[in-house]
Amino acid sequence: MSRREFLRKGGALGITGAVALLSKKLPQGQLWAQPSSDIVAVQGGSLSARLDRAVLELGGVEAFVQKGQTVVIKPNIGWAQEPRIAATTNPELVKRLVEQCLQAGAKRVWVFDHSCDNGPASYKASRIEAYAKEAGAVVVSGDKSSIYKSVIIPGAVKLKKTMVHELILEADVFINVPVLKEHSGAGMTSAMKNLMGIVWDRGEFHRLGLDQCIADCCMYRRPTLNLVDADRIMLTGGPRGHAGSKYDEQNMLIASTDIVAIDAVSARTLGQVPENFGYIGKGERQGLGIADLSRHAIRRFRI
């Protein structure tokens, strides 16, 4: 670590600490200091190695998880499909992430999703429950309405009130781990769309306007970190996957704290432009991040 880096990080930590101490009573997601809005992409190697490198390049896991904190990891466990279908986040990635958080001293690491398919079937078929438990996480169900709490989303345009999983309210750190794929309804599902799995009534998004509600939902709580699993990208037949689905083996992992930027990168990974997906533009206008990739430092690595 160079002297400049040390001073920069020390200064950032100091300011973060002061601000955090002063802002205990304010709603979460607004004053967590963003360590950097860099975008890091790592290609090649194993999933674990990719994760290790990506997190390191963003400042190490200690930049996101402090000792004694609780962490909620929200992967995509939407469908009762095997990992090779890539309709859900790769379980190896989730496992390595849980290990990292625990190594950083997290008191507890939770993993959950509100699945589209039957909850227990999805948790099992995707193998995420088994892998996460192996690493020491507490896997929580997402299919009981009693676990969701009614919240107001300040600044939302359409989705002003909804019911959100209590772990999102409770956990100190919120890590969003979507799997990138084509989506028949929204066009693409990546970091922003993945947050649809934290609410109880997903049908409401479709009723009130899908793109707008996706953007609104991200306003409730900004994830501390977004990690997009772009290892095996489903290009057709998404989000569920079918026998004839086509795939792109990118072997990539994308990481950023800027949820809008990471979706813009995801769009380009699919060979499209961010303007094709309404929720990215809406998210940017609502202050969730910056979609213009020229304004970000994008660092690419191959391992």
Place this chain on the structure above:
Amino acid sequence: MHFCYRDTACNRAFWTMYGCGSLPPGTLQDLTALIQGKGGQRYKRSFKPLRLAILLAVIVLSLLGAISIASWADPWSIFSRFFTYNLRPLIRLVHKEDLTGLSIVAMGLSGAAFMAILGASILSRRWFCGNFCPVGSVLGLLNSISFVRIRLDDRTCVSCGACASVCRAACIDVSKKRLDATRCVNCLSCLEVCPTKAFRYGGGGYRKTVSRDNTPVMNRAQFLSFFYRGAVTVSLLSILPVRAFPADRNQPYPVLPPGARSIDRFTRTCIACGLCVNRCPSKVLQPAPGLIEGKGFLVPRLDYSISYCQYDCTVCMEVCPSGALEKLNRDRKHLAKIGDASLVKTRCIVFTNGTKCGACAEHCPTGAVRMVVGETGLPEPVFTSSICIGCGACHHACPVHPLQAISVTGLSVQTIAEQPSLNLFDTTPQGNNPEGSEDAFPF
């Protein structure tokens, strides 16, 4: 009921209600004996006309195909329904699960039936077995003419009553020194307690069924009369095409579980035991509230307002004990068409609101409904019936209420859907940025 018969097939030489002793309804009734305390039960006469009436009713209903109504005299089915509709909701409540899909009719009836059996057994031990149950009637009749059974020697008996106080079926008449073999469950408790060893478990001729004072268990005239009456009824009914109740043709067909094959076949074979309802992981199987085809009562059907049939799941067929659901493996089940969807575009959000939706296509496991960009400039739903299997995923996911834009109704005869083509989703596949080279990152 045939389940009970099958269970005791290995006891063919013994012809007893032996199996009834080890099954839950039997043992639970025996437990109620603990409430009565010792020295309780004396002999209670069985009510023969009722046994005969119920047996005939069950035979008639079964021939008419209304086997799910006949199974309300079947103790195994009654217990199974009690567990599914009364006990399981309690367990779910304790686990803080959402209590969707509770059928009040099923809960009320199954609870009442089970409690009635237990209540009656407090008044008279195993009242249900000895006075109502058709299995008991038939097996009891066979037991009374069986070679090997419990026999009471009226010459050795001193009428002390020790046997009657432990008899689980209250079938020993102490004063007349007689054991009613049509209700004996062969528990052998009487053998153990008799101080003069008047009981014997073993063989002997038919003639020994007559006791010392020459009163037979059933005399020849009675037996033959019963036999002829039964034979005439059975022959008449089998040649007459009789419907139990007329079917209502105005209602759409309900969706039946995979493996049911047709409404007619299913209502003839399903005993409405509730096992599949109990085990269904998505809770989409629910007892039908009314009569199906005039003969299916509380038989399971799929309620898509609650959930949908999971594509890879075959649990209902695996647990069905009566063969009402043919056991299809996963690959065959993937093509088993249990219903058909219909799409009403005038209700679809894409057309009414001009915003994206696609909830139906998202969930569809075969691609029968999928999104294709249309005139609105947005992805619009497109439906192909030939590959639709009627699983209800689209129906359940459609956010338009109360009338869905896409909904699924059942079929009178289930068919086989076509295999979806592998090219179904072929558009120009989105992939690497065409500007990028092989080595470069796509952005």
